[in-house]
Amino acid sequence: MIDRRLIQNFNWGLLSLTVLLSCAGICTLYSAVTAGPPSSESSLYIKQLVSYGIGVFLMIGCFLFNYKLLERWSFAIYLVCILLLVYVLFFGKVAGGSRRWINLGFFSFQPSELAKIIAVIYLAAYYSKRVNTNGLTLLELLHPFMILAVPFILIVNQPDLGTGLLILTISGTLTVFAKIEKRALWYLGGAGALFPPILWFFLKEYQKQRILTFLNPERDPLGAGYHIIQSKIAIGSGMIYGKGFLKGTQNALAFLPEQQTDFIFSVLSEEWGLIGSASILILFVLLIIMGLNIANNCREPFGVLLATGITAIFFWEVLINAGMVMGLLPVVGVPLPFISYGGSSIICKMMGIGLLLNVSMRRFIIVK
Amino acid sequence: MDTFFKTPDMDWYKKRLVLAVYIAVAAFLCLFLRLYYLQVIQGHEYKRLSENNCIRLQRITPSRGLVFDRYGDLMVDNRPSFDLYITLKDTPDAAFTVKRLAQCVKAPEQDLMARIADAKKTPSYKPILLIQDMDRDTVARIEVHQYELPGVTISVQPVREYLYPKSAAHILGYLGEINVDELNSGNYEGSLNGDYIGKFGVEKSYEKKLRGEFGGRQVEVNAFGQVIRVIQTVEAKPGENIYLTLDGNLQRHTEALFEDKTGSAVALDPNTGEILAMVSIPSFDPNLFVGGISHENWRILNSDPDRPLRNKAIQAEYPPASTYKIITSMAGLEEGVVDKNSDIFCVGRYYFGNREYRDWKKEGHGHVNILTALSKSCDVYFYQLGIKLGVDRLARYAKACGFGEVTGVELEHESRGLIPTSSWKEKYRGARWQAGETLSIAIGQGYNLATPIQVAVMMAGIANGGVKYKPLILKKVESHEGELTFNASAIKTGTFPMSRKTLDIVSQGLFQVVNIPGGTAYSSRIEGIHMSGKTGTAQVVGRVTKNGEDRKIEARHLKSHGWFTAFAPSEDPKIAVAVIVEHGESGSGAAAPIAREMIKKYLSEREGQ
Numbered sequence: 006m007i008d009r010r011l012i013q014n015f016n017w018g019l020l021s022l023t024v025l026l027s028c029a030g031i032c033t034l035y036s037a038v039t040a041g042p043p044s045s046e047s048s049l050y051i052k053q054l055v056s057y058g059i060g061v062f063l064m065i066g067c068f069l070f071n072y073k074l075l076e077r078w079s080f081a082i083y084l085v086c087i088l089l090l091v092y093v094l095f096f097g098k099v100a101g102g103s104r105r106w107i108n109l110g111f112f113s114f115q116p117s118e119l120a121k122i123i124a125v126i127y128l129a130a131y132y133s134k135r136v137n138t139n140g141l142t143l144l145e146l147l148h149p150f151m152i153l154a155v156p157f158i159l160i161v162n163q164p165d166l167g168t169g170l171l172i173l174t175i176s177g178t179l180t181v182f183a184k185i186e187k188r189a190l191w192y193l194g195g196a197g198a199l200f201p202p203i204l205w206f207f208l209k210e211y212q213k214q215r216i217l218t219f220l221n222p223e224r225d226p227l228g229a230g231y232h233i234i235q236s237k238i239a240i241g242s243g244m245i246y247g248k249g250f251l252k253g254t255q256n257a258l259a260f261l262p263e264q265q266t267d268f269i270f271s272v273l274s275e276e277w278g279l280i281g282s283a284s285i286l287i288l289f290v291l292l293i294i295m296g297l298n299i300a301n302n303c304r305e306p307f308g309v310l311l312a313t314g315i316t317a318i319f320f321w322e323v324l325i326n327a328g329m330v331m332g333l334l335p336v337v338g339v340p341l342p343f344i345s346y347g348g349s350s351i352i353c354k355m356m357g358i359g360l361l362l363n364v365s366m367r368r369f370i371i372v373k
Numbered sequence: 374m375d376t377f378f379k380t381p382d383m384d385w386y387k388k389r390l391v392l393a394v395y396i397a398v399a400a401f402l403c404l405f406l407r408l409y410y411l412q413v414i415q416g417h418e419y420k421r422l423s424e425n426n427c428i429r430l431q432r433i434t435p436s437r438g439l440v441f442d443r444y445g446d447l448m449v450d451n452r453p454s455f456d457l458y459i460t461l462k463d464t465p466d467a468a469f470t471v472k473r474l475a476q477c478v479k480a481p482e483q484d485l486m487a488r489i490a491d492a493k494k495t496p497s498y499k500p501i502l503l504i505q506d507m508d509r510d511t512v513a514r515i516e517v518h519q520y521e522l523p524g525v526t527i528s529v530q531p532v533r534e535y536l537y538p539k540s541a542a543h544i545l546g547y548l549g550e551i552n553v554d555e556l557n558s559g560n561y562e563g564s565l566n567g568d569y570i571g572k573f574g575v576e577k578s579y580e581k582k583l584r585g586e587f588g589g590r591q592v593e594v595n596a597f598g599q600v601i602r603v604i605q606t607v608e609a610k611p612g613e614n615i616y617l618t619l620d621g622n623l624q625r626h627t628e629a630l631f632e633d634k635t636g637s638a639v640a641l642d643p644n645t646g647e648i649l650a651m652v653s654i655p656s657f658d659p660n661l662f663v664g665g666i667s668h669e670n671w672r673i674l675n676s677d678p679d680r681p682l683r684n685k686a687i688q689a690e691y692p693p694a695s696t697y698k699i700i701t702s703m704a705g706l707e708e709g710v711v712d713k714n715s716d717i718f719c720v721g722r723y724y725f726g727n728r729e730y731r732d733w734k735k736e737g738h739g740h741v742n743i744l745t746a747l748s749k750s751c752d753v754y755f756y757q758l759g760i761k762l763g764v765d766r767l768a769r770y771a772k773a774c775g776f777g778e779v780t781g782v783e784l785e786h787e788s789r790g791l792i793p794t795s796s797w798k799e800k801y802r803g804a805r806w807q808a809g810e811t812l813s814i815a816i817g818q819g820y821n822l823a824t825p826i827q828v829a830v831m832m833a834g835i836a837n838g839g840v841k842y843k844p845l846i847l848k849k850v851e852s853h854e855g856e857l858t859f860n861a862s863a864i865k866t867g868t869f870p871m872s873r874k875t876l877d878i879v880s881q882g883l884f885q886v887v888n889i890p891g892g893t894a895y896s897s898r899i900e901g902i903h904m905s906g907k908t909g910t911a912q913v914v915g916r917v918t919k920n921g922e923d924r925k926i927e928a929r930h931l932k933s934h935g936w937f938t939a940f941a942p943s944e945d946p947k948i949a950v951a952v953i954v955e956h957g958e959s960g961s962g963a964a965a966p967i968a969r970e971m972i973k974k975y976l977s978e979r980e981g982q
Contacts, residue, residue: 136380136381137380137381138381138385182389182393184389226589226590226591226604226605226607227430227432227588227589227591227607230605231430231591234428234591235428237411237419238419238422238423238428239423240408240411240412240419241411241412241415241416241418241419241420241423242416242419242420242422242423242424243412243416244412244413244416244417244420245412245413245416254423254424274408274412275423278412279408279409279412279413282408282412283405283408286401286404286405286408289401290397290398290401293394293397294394294397294398297390297393297394297397300386300390301386301387301390304383306381306386309386309390313390313393320397320400324400324401324404327404328403328404328407331404331407331408331411333403333404333407
């Protein structure tokens with residue numbers, strides 16, 4: 006089973022990049038939770054280390070087997086994911102007003118994180134048999150549309166609209182990559198342009214207000230708007246060189262909301278300045294280029310699509326999270342991969358890396 | 374095979390992947406530019422803003438809605454409370470500042486330091502509450518020394534003022550600090566630890582209307598914590614003003630009528646179900662709860678055996694006693710068990726099984742028919758009627774008239790009372806119903822339990838010809854600007870199961886209770902107004918001892934409760950009341966005079982309008 010070529014072709018570059026990002030993440034989290042008065046959150050970085058430990062095992066698990074198995078078992082994997090999401094909806098742990106977690110005693114797991122990867126696996130398996138130079142027809146797109154509607158509805162009902170929309174965005178990206186037929190594109194574009202105004206017409210006034218605030222946080226100076234201002238002050242005040250590790254004042258005085266999860270990039274930028282924050286972003290750009298390069302080196306469609314889809318997960322999460330804390334994008338709860346606190350996110354990102362490594366190391370073995 | 378179908382080769386994928394790299398790099402370029410803008414171009418400005426952490430959020434508390442009586446007489450007002458805060462971040466030397474402060478407010482330094490120590494978990498830029506509701510002299514002294522007290526601020530918060538202390542306290546209720554469960558319940562959006570919310574009475578029931586919506590402002594403060602610029606403000610939305618159905622004068626008059634007695638009284642408008650008065654004695658002063666009740670006061674209120682915090686009108690359950698004979702009469706007439714003329718001969722006792730059941734009048738009432746049985750409250754007549762009806766038939770009528778169920782009044786903790794049936798006994802007592810028990814049930818004793826408001830709802834139904842209404846406490850709601858946002862209308866919850874004929878007979882009996890010599894409430898008749906009513910005496914312990922001797926009761930807490938329920942004027946009822954005087958010994962002696970004065974007061978007031 007262990008082929009010498011597998012070891013020869015192991016992608017050490019991607020692994021090193023992951024290790025670098027993880028270390029930066031742990032350091033930033035340490036600063037985010039230990040600055041300021043000691044509280045129950047102070048030990049979160051230890052829990053994060055444990056998540057990384059579990060993540061490393063699952064990452065290894067994700068590249069030991071031949072990834073082509075996933076193509077064959079994609080529907081079964083999808084069903085397991087749906088079952089987990091249904092379970093959460095009825096028996097999940099409630100926190101902060103939504104039911105997102107499965108309580109495993111020592112650890113709470115968030116299946117919607119896993120759903121991102123599983124959606125990619127399923128779509129990659131489906132498209133790999135249908136990709137053609139003309140693009141996918143409307144009829145061919147109907148199937149993935151219905152397949153995605155189920156987890157989307159389940160996640161939105163938790164309620165977690167942010168994650169639901171993110172899964173649609175990732176899936177949409179993979180679909181566009183697989184190419185949509187011109188005529189289908191026109192129809193979809195037309196429907197996409199018509200749908201929002203019609204929906205708008207049916208919304209109640211308070212719902213409209215909520216959407217407007219979502220799109221423009223400044224409309225809510227006491228909530229999201231205030232968070233964004235504080236986040237911008239934190240980032241901006243880091244200037245070029247930063248205030249130094251553990252020296253961020255916005256962070257220490259608890260001015261930042263959710264400084265260990267959604268707003269962790271602000272902590273990093275405040276303490277490490279432009280040099281630190283730009284470096285992290287460059288690491289992410291390298292990760293994305295490496296992911297796409299793995300797709301490029303793969304010789305069969307499923308591997309190409311799988312690698313591209315997983316790369317899309319990283320791309321969107323980084324873009325949305327960083328864009329949000331800098332005040333460029335609406336405030337949605339999307340974690341920054343490898344940096345934000347959250348076991349499920351860390352574990353699933355490590356699994357994603359494991360799958361990329363898997364595709365990468367089997368590029369010469371599997372020839373269609 | 375479709376000729377148009379072309380499986381793409383690896384070059385096709387490569388082209389698309391290269392495009393993807395370009396798109397990704399372009400997107401990240403935007404992020405880099407934004408970083409450059411924030412950290413380099415705007416960096417100095419943000420650095421300055423971060424130095425004092427000077428952008429802060431202040432909350433604007435909405436003013437709570439006022440409470441009026443039905444005629445617009447103010448019952449609950451807001452007054453300013455001057456609260457003292459300290460913000461540690463703005464105080465260079467907290468110990469020194471507190472020392473100076475202690476002199477100004479004439480409070481022990483240790484107390485103030487203890488407050489600060491308690492709040493050590495709050496971030497240093499957040500103000501810590503030191504003293505609540507300071508008097509004006511203290512406020513003046515602090516203002517004079519303001520510049521020696523960095524980080525010390527006075528904030529004015531509106532607090533509740535109950536204008537008639539102790540009056541209608543159980544209806545108005547009080548506020549208290551929000552607890553963890555309430556915070557997590559999601560029902561109190563925008564509330565934070567330390568906020569006050571309605572905990573009891575109308576303050577709780579209509580919390581959402583009264584509270585309003587929080588506002589806030591983003592402000593920039595200087596190094597001393599003083600606001601130098603308001604960046605943005607979202608105004609608070611004041612709570613709505615509510616008008617209760619209560620008649621404040623009648624309420625206070627009734628409370629006074631109880632003097633040193635304890636008990637409860639409810640007055641309803643029989644045609645709408647509006648609650649005109651709801652009295653529970655002893656009462657408490659809700660002003661004690663403003664700014665948090667002291668442990669001592671809370672202990673006193675809770676340990677009082679007369680339970681002043683309990684709204685007896687809806688929470689206390691008593692045997693309805695002879696007032697329940699109205700139900701027994703209705704059931705007997707409707708079921709055809711008796712008619713207007715059926716009569717019996719009462720000798721003051723009745724034998725059933727091998728037991729003797731006494732009438733309240735030892736020497737007996739002689740010949741009685743249903744009218745005299747009601748007016749003289751003859752127990753023997755109703756013993757026999759009860760036997761013929763049986764417990765389950767009787768319970769059906771009682772339930773249709775609102776007993777054994779909550780009336781639905783919009784106040785918390787309403788009791789259901791209890792109307793026993795044979796299946797109830799089997800289920801909860803694990804024993805079969807004994808026919809002898811029906812005798813006690815027929816005269817409203819035994820397992821029967823009712824709240825004063827249930828008795829009032831029944832009497833209102835008799836007065837209005839058989840309609841059961843939900844008792845209303847809220848008459849209307851107006852927005853802060855005076856716009857009407859809610860106007861109550863009568864809510865019918867059922868119809869009494871009785872024909873016109875039955876109603877006429879029962880009404881006639883109730884009329885005779887008050888207006889014919891020999892009626893149990895004849896001494897409480899009103900000159901010029903016809904009142905109909907029914908007395909009742911709820912036994913706390915049995916009338917006879919185990920040896921069959923009459924029991925002599927000396928201890929107050931073993932004396933019977935006195936009931937009286939009535940409506941007036943008999944011809945065109947405008948008010949229905951139920952009064953219970955705890956341990957008042959008899960309905961006619963203790964409760965009827967109070968009911969009479971309530972009715973006189975209300976009807977004379979109406980005439981004046």
